[in-house]
Amino acid sequence: xxxxxxxxxxxxxxxEFLHLSKDVIKSFIQKKNFQVLDYNTVTKAIEKPGILIxxxxxxxxxxxxxxxxxxxxxxxxxARFIKEGGIFVWLGDVPFFYRVRCxxxxxxPIELENLFKEKNRWLPHFDFxxxxxxxSRKGKLICYRDIISTIYIEKNMEVxxxxxxxxxxxxxxxxxxxxxxxxxxxxxxxxxKALNYNDTKTHRPLKATTSVNSSNRNKA
Numbered sequence: 126x127x128x129x130x131x132x133x134x135x136x137x138x139x140x141e142f143l144h145l146s147k148d149v150i151k152s153f154i155q156k157k158n159f160q161v162l163d164y165n166t167v168t169k170a171i172e173k174p175g176i177l178i179x180x181x182x183x184x185x186x187x188x189x190x191x192x193x194x195x196x197x198x199x200x201x202x203x204a205r206f207i208k209e210g211g212i213f214v215w216l217g218d219v220p221f222f223y224r225v226r227c228x229x230x231x232x233x234p235i236e237l238e239n240l241f242k243e244k245n246r247w248l249p250h251f252d253f254x255x256x257x258x259x260x261s262r263k264g265k266l267i268c269y270r271d272i273i274s275t276i277y278i279e280k281n282m283e284v285x286x287x288x289x290x291x292x293x294x295x296x297x298x299x300x301x302x303x304x305x306x307x308x309x310x311x312x313x314x315x316x317x318k319a320l321n322y323n324d325t326k327t328h329r330p331l332k333a334t335t336s337v338n339s340s341n342r343n344k345a
Contacts, residue, residue, distance in 0.1 A: 126175035129154060132163035132185070134263040138225050138270060139164075139181040143217035150180050164227055164263065168202055174210040182217025183270065186226040189293075193277050193285055197292045204294055221293045223257065224272035228280060232267045234260035240282045248276070248284065 131154060132139050140147060154161060162170050162177075164185050171177060171188075191201045199208070207213055237260040248254055254276060260269040271278045277285045292298050 127159050128162050129159045129178045129180050130162050131180045135261045135268050138259045138261045138268050139183045141182050141218040143182045171206040176212040178214040183223040183225050223270050225268055226271040227266040227268040229265050230267040237269050244282050245284050
């Protein structure tokens with residue numbers, strides 16, 4: 126079984142770099158006979174092995190369901206899927222750089238935005254974090270990015286810094302990712318070309334030590 130993950134309801138929250146190619150991605154989904162999973166349906170589907178292709182580049186909590194104290198744990202839906210023979214294909218932004226979390230609530234997105242601003246103006250790079258919170262609604266659920274780079278955001282919008290030692294799935298340390306303040310010229314890989322990327326510059330060239338391949342490979 127081959128599944129693709131794409132949540133039409135919360136595109137703005139679920140997509141970072143891949144939003145540049147969302148029209149291409151939607152056309153691809155329509156042409157192929159893949160089962161499309163979203164935030165609510167992915168958990169049940171991956172109870173059996175298969176191939177899961179992520180066509181949105183913000184990790185959903187329903188797939189990577191760990192809390193602050195267990196971020197490096199293998200006790201989550203994604204780790205179990207891979208351990209049982211599933212193949213996980215990630216496209217777009219750096220894996221685990223962002224995560225989207227949804228929960229049942231009557232709150233509106235603007236309320237979360239305002240609460241975050243009220244509680245966290247002390248944060249260095251506050252504007253970056255505030256801009257990337259991206260709350261939205263999915264039916265009865267309110268959704269927001271509860272992991273943004275180096276911070277973890279509780280439902281009450283309280284912030285904790287992520288320890289540098291976090292090792293996602295026991296092999297991926299986000300510390301192996303360079304993040305530049307200015308974009309650097311890069312070359313598109315075959316994957317980047319397939320997704321019709323038209324930007325040849327990136328904030329995130331990968332260090333030579335990492336085993337993760339980037340869609341935009343650093344020339345240096």
